[in-house]
Amino acid sequence: MWRVWLKRVAIAIVALYLVLVVGLAPYWLAGLATTRRFQFPDKENANLTPASFEIAYEDVSFRAQDGVELKGWWVPAPSAHGTVVMVHGLNRSRIEMVKRVPFVHSSGWNAILLDLRHHGASAGAATTFGVKEKQDVEAAARFSRERAPGPVVLWGVSLGGASAVLAAAGDPGVAGVICDSSFRSLDDTVRHHLRLFRGFRWWLQIVPTWPVTDLAIYWMGRRGGFDPAQSDVQAAARQLRGRPVLFVANSDDRRMPKEIAFDLQQAAGASASVLIVPGKSHGGAWRDGTAAYEAAAAAVLGAAGGGAVTAAAAQ
Secondary structure (H helix, E strand, O other): HHHHHHHHHHHHHHHHHHHHHHHHHHHHHHHHHOOOOOOOOOOOOOOOOOHOOOOOOOEEEEEEOOOOOOEEEOOOOOOOOOOOEEOOOOOHHHHHHHHHHHHHHOOOOEEEEOOOOOOOOOOOOOOOOOOOOHHHHHHHHHHHHHOOOEEEEEEEEOEEEEEEEHHOOOOEEEEEEEOOOOOOOHHHHHHHHHHHHHHHOHHHHHOOHHHHHHHHHHHHHHHOOOOOOOOOOHHHHHHHHHOEEEEEEEEOOOOOOOHHHHHHHHHHHOOOEEEOOOOOOOOOOHHHHHHHHHHHHHHHHHHHHHOOOHHHOOH
């Protein structure tokens, strides 16, 4: 009799494991990644605006192609060479980019800082890892061209960097791109992050990479209303050939290893360069290596603006 009961208990444990780990966990994790609205407590930039650096700005709003209302800051520069669209990372807001504004402004470029959909003050029901966020970047570029003449450069961090590359791939009018701490593709980064997750505690090894990764990606697409296969930054980077592009990474970023920057550079071709900043943070290269970052960004702006910005940035 005890063998029968032992068999039943074993079957129940296996069934519970499959339901929780293979069934509910991928669905729940997909919801956290896509439909849950969370903003990282950005203490480093809290309450900052361009006015904190004595730079005038105005609140603006505009709509993406699919009608999502987006909020941002327009920061004009006198006799500007063009405009830089500045795009924050996952679970952040436009304030993540605000400390870069003095550099852009002093270099003689307008700036527009936007909150991506489902972030900050913007509308939107889900995060889609660049698939729909590229529409937000495209809308900011379109707004910029309506407000001021000159070339448009896209500058993003993490999700913002991925969205910038995806947007530039479909818009040959984008003059240059600065992509900081991006992923290669949604598929690649989900697999990588699950491996990191399993390494946090020994008992998390019970979570199998297969089929949990595939199921999580599937549910992210279903719950977020997008096709995960379209979140392919490396493929999009191939469309940037011939344009000035900078890929940035921290040397010991576990979330987005520096090798990603080199893979994206290879995809983008000879006009692309890489900046690796010493540090362990994710998306912290501007803080960790400001001088080197400024020089590399000035080179992109100079190439995009016909060389005029290089001298301005050096002053």
